[in-house]
Amino acid sequence: MDLTDRSTQHATFAIERNYEASPARVFNAWADPAAKAKWFGSPSSESKHQLDFRVGGQESNSGGPPGGPVYGYRAHFAEIVTDRRIVSTYTMDMDGTLISVSVATLEFTPKGSGTHLKYTEQAVYLDGADNPTQREDGCREILENLAAFLG
Numbered sequence: 001m002d003l004t005d006r007s008t009q010h011a012t013f014a015i016e017r018n019y020e021a022s023p024a025r026v027f028n029a030w031a032d033p034a035a036k037a038k039w040f041g042s043p044s045s046e047s048k049h050q051l052d053f054r055v056g057g058q059e060s061n062s063g064g065p066p067g068g069p070v071y072g073y074r075a076h077f078a079e080i081v082t083d084r085r086i087v088s089t090y091t092m093d094m095d096g097t098l099i100s101v102s103v104a105t106l107e108f109t110p111k112g113s114g115t116h117l118k119y120t121e122q123a124v125y126l127d128g129a130d131n132p133t134q135r136e137d138g139c140r141e142i143l144e145n146l147a148a149f150l151g
């Protein structure tokens with residue numbers, strides 16, 4: 001790729017969902033490495049997930065469909081307020097090439113006996129390799145996986 005092929009696209013989206021589980025249980029699904037490994041990321045058997053859940057800690061995941069590209073996710077936790085909020089920055093790559101940089105905010109609010117989750121992402125997508133529609137669709141799928149995990 002030469003420099004004339006370089007581009008950026010900026011976007012922000014928010015997804016809101018209600019879960020029939022307490023804020024502590026929903027928050028823990030994001031915070032506990034064993035729990036998160038069950039629902040987050042690629043369904044590929046080759047997926048590799050690591051989580052050091054603390055301010056300054058990091059998370060990584062990589063994998064992809066058999067014979068397809070390998071996607072890498074690397075996050076850094078900027079703020080954690082137990083049972084209330086998680087703020088992270090993360091990068092995504094495809095076959096080792098950076099495709100986006102994001103700031104993600106998760107807000108957990110009690111709603112009756114359950115939880116209202118608001119996920120907001122602000123991102124820059126690089127060189128046309130990813131886009132806001134694909135990312136939002138992927139995030140919705142992840143939040144569906146979380147719903148199934150929480151039962």
